Amino acid sequence: MAERAVAGLSNRVSRTADRLNDYAQGSGGNLLAAVTGVEKLAGGASPLQAAVSAGVSKLGHTARETFESVKESLTGGTGKGGTKKLKLTNIVEQIDIGVPIDLAYDQWTQFADFPKFTKKLEQVEQVSDEKLTWTGKVFWSRRTWESTIIEQVPFERIVWRSKGAKGYIDGAVTFHEITPDLTRILVVLEYHPRGAFEKTANIWRAAGRRCRLELKHFQRHVMTEAVLHSDDIVGWHGEIHDGEVIEDDQTARRNETEDNRADEEADEEMEEAEQDEAEQHEDEEADEHDEDQFATDEEEQPEPPRHRTAARKSPVTRRSRMSQGASR
Incomplete structure (x- = not known):
């Protein structure tokens, strides 16, 4: 058993x-x-x-x-050989805003206004045209980082690089005109977490959700506040390449004014040329109409009456008369 x-x-x-x-x-x-x-x-x-x-x-x-x-x-x-792997998070978000592209761009370049409508940003200091200092909250702690704009083309794109002890965000934002009153904003971020809180939050992709939420805050602010007070928004229209200011705001606006004046003059000249061409075309049509009317009048005139020619005297009559004279 x-x-x-x-x-x-x-x-x-x-x-x-x-x-x-x-x-x-x-x-x-x-x-x-x-x-x-x-x-x-x-x-x-x-x-x-x-x-x-x-x-x-x-x-x-x-x-x-x-x-x-x-x-x-x-x-x-x-990684291999004991070297640390590069840990980063790529974030791509977009949003459509029902305003012209110049208004959306001007509002975005007002970096000091970001804390007014975002949730986690506390302060943005514009150190210079290309350098900014940001202060934000991560859980109950504060984080400070610096960013440098390496490329900025008005109404097209802004590209920046950042550095910070507890993490930083490199990225780019581009502006696309869908219609004259509809603008699409595309944001591409590269998030480098370093602090313990940042790395923990990065496990659940908190940075991507935060970016999406802040874009909605920006959309709401632009469509409720900026549209009503568009004259109060003065954006930065300078141009930056390779981290250096190629054209400052005053120079850019002066060039814009001159370009607008030149465009207006060109438009006026074009309108005058079109008006002259239209008048010339009308004159030509009037002349053609007069010629056609004259030709029609000539065709409608009656033909002159035909005169009868005198009848030729027959030789018999002349001979008869001559014979009668001889007999006399």
């Missing part, structure tokens, strides 16, 4: 091991921890103890995997 019991137990363990191996191969090996419970069952432990041991082993394995994942996210991980 003992031999029969041992043989039955061995068969059950063998069948269980085969099932576990097959299942493990199909599921990536997450259930291999259950082998510990099987081994304990083979060693004489009760089925309940074997199952509990298998579950505890599996739970420990899962916990270790989770801890390693969080640790890698917080520390940045290590």
